Amino acid sequence: MSNTSRWKDLNLQLPDGVNLLAVSKGYPSISIRCLAELGQLDFGESRLQEALPKIDALNDIEFLRWHFIGRLQANKVRNVVKKFQYIHSVDSFNLAERISRISGEEKCCPKIMLQVKFREDPNKGGFAPRELVEVFPDLFDLPNIKINGLMTMCPQKLESCTPQMIFEDCRDLADRLGLVDCSMGMSGDWQEAVKAGTTWIRLGTSLFGTRNETPTS
Secondary structure, X not given: OOHHHHHHHHHHHOOOOOEEEEEOXXXXXXXXHHHHHHXXXXXXXXXXXXXHHHHHHOOOOOOOEEEEOOOOOHHHHHHHHHHOOEEEEEOOHHHHXXXXXXXXXXXXXXXXXXXXXXOOOOOOOOEXXXXXXXXXXXXXXXXXXXXXXXXXXXXXXXXXXXXXXXXXXXXXXXXXXXXXXXXXXXXXXXXXXXXXXXOEXXXXXXXXXXXXXXXXX
């Protein structure tokens, strides 16, 4: 199946209110351009060094929205807030505070997803749900950022629950905090995320096919 057919098929399956984020990490700019020409505007990258040449190569396309979805190191914050409109991986108060300060210096206001860890997973960061509830008023008061919602990912091994249970927990917490968006669901579990009430699904291989981990720009 071609990239065009995959994109059209997925869009037909998504209900109103669910946005498709095309995870373009590992794919060249020509693949992004092909989907952009069909009308896909939101693209996700997780490695700044890989993303910057692609963003520059595609700056002739108006209205593209870039989402940073990888773990964000403190020394990369300035370049991320300058180039990305969304950050899906804000996993601590200190990081949010740094993004807020640097966004003010750069005169921008990125949209933020707070990463939450609903099950133990040593490979992933994120707020514990109870911790997030406690610090949320201070997070919400930070200037120069807009907190849109929550992001979560399922651990690789699930023993006592299903992906949909985790996604439902995320949706419930977002609702408690008065947040509209949930960024959850990837190529292997996006249907469960849709049932649980996600507003953003993050798909890479389902759209682009086999990933090349060393793409050219």
